[in-house]
Amino acid sequence: xxxxxxxxxxxxxxxxxxxxxxxxxxxxxxxxxxxxxxxxxxxxxxxxxxxxxxxxxxxxxxxxxxxxxxxxxxxxxxxxxxxxxxxxxxxxxxxxxxxxxxxxxxxxxxxxxxxxxxxxxxxxxxxxxxxxxxxxxxxxxxxxxxxxxxxxxxxxx
Numbered sequence: 001x002x003x004x005x006x007x008x009x010x011x012x013x014x015x016x017x018x019x020x021x022x023x024x025x026x027x028x029x030x031x032x033x034x035x036x037x038x039x040x041x042x043x044x045x046x047x048x049x050x051x052x053x054x055x056x057x058x059x060x061x062x063x064x065x066x067x068x069x070x071x072x073x074x075x076x077x078x079x080x081x082x083x084x085x086x087x088x089x090x091x092x093x094x095x096x097x098x099x100x101x102x103x104x105x106x107x108x109x110x111x112x113x114x115x116x117x118x119x120x121x122x123x124x125x126x127x128x129x130x131x132x133x134x135x136x137x138x139x140x141x142x143x144x145x146x147x148x149x150x151x152x153x154x155x156x157x
Contacts, residue, residue, distance in 0.1 A: 018109075029058045055067060055068055080137060111140055112140050
């Protein structure tokens with residue numbers, strides 16, 4: 001996946017999957033972040049720290065959370081997730097500034113928070129794509145443990 005359009009298409013499929021999983025658990029979900037913005041605004045945001053804004057916002061029973069869907073971020077060889085350090089730093093600042101949790105949901109529906117990625121991760125090499133935290137995928141929380149199990153009410157919503 002080389003172009004932004006190709007990456008965003010794969011990311012949108014994962015976001016839709018995560019949103020559907022949340023709805024099955026009784027969450028109300030809406031898209032958020034640069035992917036929903038008009039192209040000139042998206043391009044401007046992509047040059048700022050705001051490019052790391054979470055992809056989804058969800059609520060259930062008055063609880064508000066944000067989700068950053070991270071598909072294609074794992075290594076099949078090592079079983080580790082890679083999360084850009086800039087993304088983790090933004091997530092930590094977002095939680096402090098707004099008091100709203102940020103959850104990273106990976107392609108296998110494993111879940112980690114920015115603080116967990118920073119704590120459990122090791123700093124990967126700095127390459128052309130930036131610097132990353134590498135986190136063992138076994139440390140991720142199961143989706144059901146974080147967001148609940150599917151319910152018949154949520155499955156029909």
